[in-house]
Amino acid sequence: MTRRKVSNPLALAVLSLLRERPMHPYEMSRTLRQRNKEGSIRLNYGSLYSVVDKLMTHGLIESQETVREGQRPERTIYRATPAGQAEFEDWLAELLSTPVKEYTQFEAGLSLLPGLPPDEVANLLERRCEHLEETLAASDAVLGPGGADLPRLYWIEWDYVRAHLETDLAWTRRLVRDIRDGSLEGIGEWRRFHTTDADSDARLTSGENPAPEGDPASQTPRPPRKANARKAT
Amino acid sequence: MTRRKVSNPLALAVLSLLRERPMHPYEMSRTLRQRNKEGSIRLNYGSLYSVVDKLMTHGLIESQETVREGQRPERTIYRATPAGQAEFEDWLAELLSTPVKEYTQFEAGLSLLPGLPPDEVANLLERRCEHLEETLAASDAVLGPGGADLPRLYWIEWDYVRAHLETDLAWTRRLVRDIRDGSLEGIGEWRRFHTTDADSDARLTSGENPAPEGDPASQTPRPPRKANARKAT
DNA sequence: ACTCGAATACTCTACGTCGAGTATTCGAGT
DNA sequence: ACTCGAATACTCGACGTAGAGTATTCGAGT
16 A cells, blocks of 8 residues: 555646646546646546546545536536545645655666677767757757746746756766766776677676676686577577 | 567566576576665566566566475576567667656646645755755765775666756755745745635646736636635644 | 574565547538 | 538556565574
């Protein structure tokens, strides 16, 4: 059990909307889209309807009425209960005050980085830099003189994401440089493993067994496949 | 279908390990833990075994033998196939070269920020700053003179995470300041909605409808519960 | 000789999520 | 009067994941 009865952040957005005024689910999705919360809160129908259900069963929202306009399918209109109000405030407070560790794809990639040869990695990271530059440029275009420029309060999430994008870009550039000019600590060993013999990178991804510098590869206890390792595929 | 046959990054770690040498699942988990990849790749048994299964059925790994030592349960030892090798390289290359948008809890929180009154938000964010400081200090302690200090290559993920933590802290501090000294654009409206009348923040979370300044709260179309909203909890 | 906790080595299931699919209706154009 | 695409308003099932639970075994201590 994940502490909250409903843990998907989408539920928080739903509560937020229902604090404003009663709505039916489809309107919630439309509204979130219009206010481009989609950029910061994952939204899809499956999750939306199941989240609304769960909020109901836990008494955080209640159905106010069921109406049908014209020949459209029926729609159930929900409103927040006092418990729902409280949950919203408590949950939002938690999100704002308490950082949680989140796993990113790139982090996973970095931690296995020695699995590819240094020069290739440098090229790949350079591609990453290009992508990041494009994304930054695009976000400039959206928030700049072109689009509606609202006060900062209303695009505060974008600002946050932007700051991280910039850090990411700067950090990645530095890493590329450090690989290219050979100043990255440990690169000697890394390069050796990818040139001297086929493609053994045993324990190179490790971080265990500091390997006291000097004493080549003698202690690596790996007999198996090696000569024909690269020829395949 | 998510492009890759197996999409959990844990599978990438498994392939990485099996490139080094054949192993059984439990040993994989032990090894990942020892090398503290747990910090960057989510690891739990359920996922591990199901990921290994899927890798098998897709021909990316194969079972080499099944052994039993002493009275311990049987263990199946797996090794990577050539297809698995290729998948590893391709996947890792993608992770390193192509940034993907990931949704964070905090971002979600930020985007709903006007749901709480400015002063409370400032306090909450300050708490966040304290947490971030602690985390940074802790990571210093681990990587600093105390722990084993390996070459940078081996804690590159940590370095990356650290950079983002620092950005996060700086950014959050700035925001707190801007709220406190009232220099955040839009804070007037925000504050007004939380003081003039109870706790209406209608369309304040929006970013739609710029609201041409002047024309108090006349247009807010919300009658419901209001006086007793804050007294609860 | 016995205890008790840590480590070994998984299994199982409830739960959440994703997103393609469906069926209808409205409105702009010809 | 008709067409055709966009919007409305959801449903459904396959899939992935979390993590508590289970059962055993080893080793340190008394």
